[in-house]
Amino acid sequence: MAPWGKRLAGVRGVLLDISGVLYDSGAGGGTAIAGSVEAVARLKRSRLKVRFCTNESQKSRAELVGQLQRLGFDISEQEVTAPAPAACQILKEQGLRPYLLIHDGVRSEFDQIDTSNPNCVVIADAGESFSYQNMNNAFQVLMELEKPVLISLGKGPSDEHHPEVKADGYVDNLAEAVDLLLQHADK
């Protein structure tokens, strides 16, 4: 195998995942994975461009970056790509005003977004906000639209590290309910 220097010859930057790569989430802000703080520091001292990405959809980048900084990471909000700001860009580009079926922890990412008179639904791992009432609010918004738009911030299934009901089923639930009703209406 070629030495690292040679293998990286054509590489101009690195994109690092965060959860499970830099740190393990958990009580009290989680813990850094051994060697990861120093690895990020070395990459930043190198000629490589460093950026971070995450599928975290229950907290804002500000909160996530704050946690990571407290764990010793050299990281800033502008270096992080996450589902919520990506969704905000789509919303702005397409003139969409969302009903937000999301976790309170990520709500601040949508502070600049007009949510009046919604013409789409943004759904994410909403946790306790997955109430029947909120599901029906989202459903009613979608049903009143000629072409329902449902934007999901990721469909994380349950696994042994996350033994709870996740957004997956809620996304499918809403999409199928709307689809069924639309098919019915098309008859």
Added chain:
Amino acid sequence: MAPWGKRLAGVRGVLLDISGVLYDSGAGGGTAIAGSVEAVARLKRSRLKVRFCTNESQKSRAELVGQLQRLGFDISEQEVTAPAPAACQILKEQGLRPYLLIHDGVRSEFDQIDTSNPNCVVIADAGESFSYQNMNNAFQVLMELEKPVLISLGKGPSDEHHPEVKADGYVDNLAEAVDLLLQHADK
């Protein structure tokens, strides 16, 4: 076409659906469908045995029969087959103790069922009881079982008469979450 008398020659009984056949549900107990009260009365005066069936899973037979009697129907609780009592029979036969993710209106049907230390989940159109907490309670019960048992009282999808999120997606959500986690555990 043969006259009715001849066509019914080999028929010993009739099984009547209730919702949308005898009455339309709605505010104030709903309304009888034209001619249905008299039709039931005539059938009962005939030599035919008459029984009723329903997929109603949000109210007890006692409540449903009370509504129908107030609308003028000759009907008693013992003549009605419904999902909840059918589920109770399965639970008793198989020694199952359910966690009940159901509508409060149908809970009385399970009064004689032991729900301590649950070893299965019974799910139905739970309405407001489809909270994230209750979904996770059900999920945790299923996950602690070697062979998870999920009994559904029917999977009514949304339609133009029921424009709300129904049990369908919640049943699938729970089943898939458990299935995903089990597959993960099997690796």
